[in-house]
Amino acid sequence: MTLLRSWRTRAALVLAVVGPGFITANVDNDAGGIATYSVAGAQFGYSLLWTMIPITIALVIVQEMSSRMGAVTGKGLSDLIREEFGLRATFLLMLALFVTNFFNIVAEFAGVASSFELFGVSKYIVVPLSALVVWGIVVHGTYSSVEKVFLSASAFYVAYIVSGVLAHPDWRAAALSTVTRPESAGFRNYGYVSMVIGLAGTTIAPWMQFYLQASIVEKGVTVRQYRASRLDVIVGCLFAAVVAWFIVVACAATLHSIGKYDIESGADAAQALRPLAGEYAYLLFAAGLFNASLFAASILPISTAYAVCEGLGLESGLDKRFDEAPAFYWLYTGLIVFGAGVVLVPRFPLLRAMVASQVANGVLLPFVLVFVLLLINDRELMNGHTNTRWYNIVSWFTVGTMIALTIAMLIAQTRG
Amino acid sequence: MSLVALSELLGATVRDATGTVRGRVREIAVAPQDHPTRVAYLIVRTPDGERALPPGALQSAGASVRATTDASQWDRYAPSDGVLLLKRDLLDQQIIDVHGRKVVRVNDVELESTPVNSHLLLNVVSVDVGARGAIRRLSKGIVPSFTLRALLERIPPRVIPWEYVDLLETDPSRRVKLKIAYEGLAKLHPADIADIVEDLPPAEREAVFETIDEEVAAEALEEIDPDIQVSIVESLDKDRAADIVEEMDPDAAADLLGELPEDRSGEILKEMEPAERREVTQLLEFGEHTAAGRMTTEFIAVDETSVVDDAIEALRRFEGSREAVATIYLIGAGNKLTGSVPLVKIATSSSAAQLSDLSEPYVACAADTPQDEVAALFDKYNLITLAVVDEHGRLSGIITADDVIAMLRHSH
Numbered sequence: 167m168t169l170l171r172s173w174r175t176r177a178a179l180v181l182a183v184v185g186p187g188f189i190t191a192n193v194d195n196d197a198g199g200i201a202t203y204s205v206a207g208a209q210f211g212y213s214l215l216w217t218m219i220p221i222t223i224a225l226v227i228v229q230e231m232s233s234r235m236g237a238v239t240g241k242g243l244s245d246l247i248r249e250e251f252g253l254r255a256t257f258l259l260m261l262a263l264f265v266t267n268f269f270n271i272v273a274e275f276a277g278v279a280s281s282f283e284l285f286g287v288s289k290y291i292v293v294p295l296s297a298l299v300v301w302g303i304v305v306h307g308t309y310s311s312v313e314k315v316f317l318s319a320s321a322f323y324v325a326y327i328v329s330g331v332l333a334h335p336d337w338r339a340a341a342l343s344t345v346t347r348p349e350s351a352g353f354r355n356y357g358y359v360s361m362v363i364g365l366a367g368t369t370i371a372p373w374m375q376f377y378l379q380a381s382i383v384e385k386g387v388t389v390r391q392y393r394a395s396r397l398d399v400i401v402g403c404l405f406a407a408v409v410a411w412f413i414v415v416a417c418a419a420t421l422h423s424i425g426k427y428d429i430e431s432g433a434d435a436a437q438a439l440r441p442l443a444g445e446y447a448y449l450l451f452a453a454g455l456f457n458a459s460l461f462a463a464s465i466l467p468i469s470t471a472y473a474v475c476e477g478l479g480l481e482s483g484l485d486k487r488f489d490e491a492p493a494f495y496w497l498y499t500g501l502i503v504f505g506a507g508v509v510l511v512p513r514f515p516l517l518r519a520m521v522a523s524q525v526a527n528g529v530l531l532p533f534v535l536v537f538v539l540l541l542i543n544d545r546e547l548m549n550g551h552t553n554t555r556w557y558n559i560v561s562w563f564t565v566g567t568m569i570a571l572t573i574a575m576l577i578a579q580t581r582g
Numbered sequence: 583m584s585l586v587a588l589s590e591l592l593g594a595t596v597r598d599a600t601g602t603v604r605g606r607v608r609e610i611a612v613a614p615q616d617h618p619t620r621v622a623y624l625i626v627r628t629p630d631g632e633r634a635l636p637p638g639a640l641q642s643a644g645a646s647v648r649a650t651t652d653a654s655q656w657d658r659y660a661p662s663d664g665v666l667l668l669k670r671d672l673l674d675q676q677i678i679d680v681h682g683r684k685v686v687r688v689n690d691v692e693l694e695s696t697p698v699n700s701h702l703l704l705n706v707v708s709v710d711v712g713a714r715g716a717i718r719r720l721s722k723g724i725v726p727s728f729t730l731r732a733l734l735e736r737i738p739p740r741v742i743p744w745e746y747v748d749l750l751e752t753d754p755s756r757r758v759k760l761k762i763a764y765e766g767l768a769k770l771h772p773a774d775i776a777d778i779v780e781d782l783p784p785a786e787r788e789a790v791f792e793t794i795d796e797e798v799a800a801e802a803l804e805e806i807d808p809d810i811q812v813s814i815v816e817s818l819d820k821d822r823a824a825d826i827v828e829e830m831d832p833d834a835a836a837d838l839l840g841e842l843p844e845d846r847s848g849e850i851l852k853e854m855e856p857a858e859r860r861e862v863t864q865l866l867e868f869g870e871h872t873a874a875g876r877m878t879t880e881f882i883a884v885d886e887t888s889v890v891d892d893a894i895e896a897l898r899r900f901e902g903s904r905e906a907v908a909t910i911y912l913i914g915a916g917n918k919l920t921g922s923v924p925l926v927k928i929a930t931s932s933s934a935a936q937l938s939d940l941s942e943p944y945v946a947c948a949a950d951t952p953q954d955e956v957a958a959l960f961d962k963y964n965l966i967t968l969a970v971v972d973e974h975g976r977l978s979g980i981i982t983a984d985d986v987i988a989m990l991r992h993s994h
């Protein structure tokens with residue numbers, strides 16, 4: 167009995183915190199992420215695989231800070247920004263977050279539409295149905311049941327690993343270019359540099375910081391369980407990085423090796439894989455795209471509604487009735503209805519929507535990251551859990567690099 | 583007498599008796615030790631350091647502040663944690679709205695300025711949690727102030743009177759200095775307290791449970807979600823935790839302690855009074871999902887030869903939960919359960935009536951009955967309470983209907 171109980175307690179401790187970090191890292195491989203990785207593989211083969219390790223490190227550092235802040239303070243990121251930086255800063259940031267996330271939601275529904283176009287199913291059927299599913303999952307689920315759905319969706323990313331294997335890559339070459347320093351010659355190529363920037367930019371999105379911290383809080387993770395929670399973040403980021411690696415490898419082994427460089431999206435990549443890697447790889451790739459897009463589309467509207475309402479002090483929460491929290495429900499429903507609705511406009515430029523969402527993310531990201539760093543170093547707030555000196559050096563360097571790369575990406579995209 | 587918003591006062595220029603601008607308002611301090619609502623002083627930032635300016639030395643306070651004294655007479659400001667700083671401690675922070683029974687965020691604070699003789703009295707009257715305060719602050723300095731005032735008058739106010747505001751402060755010594763005792767919160771129904779506490783961040787939950795009366799804390803804790811219960815009890819120090827757990831229903835206390843890590847529940851048990859500890863330990867030994875794990879050992883049992891008056895006397899002395907008094911159990915030779923009398927019959931019978939004459943056939947189950955069978959018994963016999971007996975037919979505890987409802991809700 168005693169033995170059983172202590173074992174149960176220990177297992178419960180680990181299980182109790184797994185989730186938020188894993189889910190957040192995986193949602194990061196959304197429609198836009200998959201497109202970027204596919205294009206990187208098709209255009210540059212294995213030669214961009216070296217970016218995976220630094221990107222993973224950056225992702226872990228940024229995510230770890232958000233989850234630590236959630237565990238220590240028990241408050242969401244928008245709550246903390248409101249309390250420490252006042253109403254005006256919060257209002258402007260929430261406005262920007264709302265607009266940015268709207269673009270992201272459109273991009274996710276665009277991903278849903280394009281994945282089903284591969285199977286010849288019209289977007290006029292798929293998108294409204296998906297919107298309904300998204301709305302229903304969250305409104306009718308509790309936190310833990312929704313988390314189970316999301317964890318299963320995360321597991322489905324294995325589809326990309328399988329399709330990577332089916333593409334029969336040159337394992338040795340792929341492994342080598344992951345760990346060797348890139349050749350400096352590549353950096354003289356404009357396209358290569360902008361691809362590096364694109365990969366970095368797609369990795370860390372502003373909404374992830376809000377979502378991760380909020381789910382840590384909602385899950386009730388506290389400082390005592392923080393070690394396990396950090397493990398959750400690290401494992402999640404590693405898994406997400408492995409999935410990204412396989413997407414690049416799949417496209418490199420097939421499209422790049424026969425000289426088919428001109429793909430623009432995840433759907434293009436799936437289409438092009440068909441004659442090269444076979445029917446299964448094609449199906450898995452397309453299904454993976456649908457899963458990823460729907461997954462992100464489920465998380466973004468609810469996370470936005472929570473962040474905005476909490477920052478502005480409006481009543482929020484799914485346990486409230488509609489008339490108790492009208493702003494919350496209107497925001498949530500509006501984001502889904504309009505996000506999906508925009509995609510249904512005939513001849514809607516799906517691809518351009520994805521690019522626009524990444525630009526919006528890029529504009530907002532520096533502000534969010536600077537707020538995160540200021541907050542995490544606030545002694546009174548973090549109560550002995552601020553960054554250590556070396557961690558601060560590493561994280562300011564990471565954040566500085568991310569900001570520089572994002573600005574470079576913005577310049578590149580507005581020019582191109 | 584006029585209302586002035588904190589956001590208007592903050593940053594307002596301060597002129598001295600000569601009419602020269604000497605500085606700007608940075609903060610407003612209330613000293614709850616001296617007076618619960620009165621502003622003690624404005625903190626004014628001047629070119630040569632910060633000054634504390636009491637309202638007694640003010641002629642007017644609004645978008646600009648005018649003092650009746652010369653700047654050279656203003657005291658230097660010395661920081662103290664015994665005062666409530668309205669901007670730092672209140673603006674943008676969360677508070678408990680005792681009247682509306684929820685946690686809200688402060689958009690602005692309203693002060694009432696009353697001229698007395700030739701100076702002012704400033705009192706905090708309410709906090710603004712609605713759109714009016716938010717718009718006032720967002721448009722300050724962007725929209726001309728007279729346009730803004732006209733605009734704001736059209737927005738219905740959402741304010742909470744100061745007496746219904748409970749502040750959240752996580753530092754225990756500051757709570758004492760600021761006289762924060764959660765008196766308003768403690769008067770609410772335990773289920774409402776539980777809802778409010780569930781909405782708070784962990785440190786603030788701990789603050790509430792460190793401060794409020796043990797009995798109220800125990801009742802509220804019983805209503806809180808089990809996961810949050812555990813995290814609250816883990817954060818309290820063991821003496822305080824034991825004091826609260828002692829006041830809980832033994833079955834609820836046993837459920838809670840069963841969820842805690844063993845060393846922690848051991849510590850708390852050790853601090854408890856022997857009688858309460860014995861009851862809870864007994865309950866802890868039973869499987870959680872059996873009748874015994876769900877039962878409480880606080881019930882009313884009287885000798886089968888007693889009369890109604892004796893039952894009423896037993897009711898008077900009973901300290902257990904209200905749910906448990908619905909049935910009075912009768913005990914015969916060898917402590918065996920022999921009958922049960924519903925409370926209604928006690929209330930409607932003469933005081934000398936024999937309880938055995940009022941007795942109804944009782945329904946009982948064994949200690950190891952699984953909980954779904956317990957629920958089935960409640961359903962079949964329309965029970966309010968169910969007796970749990972040991973192998974000798976002795977009454978060891980009772981299960982009440984509210985426990986069964988909670989059990990059913992959790993298993994679905």
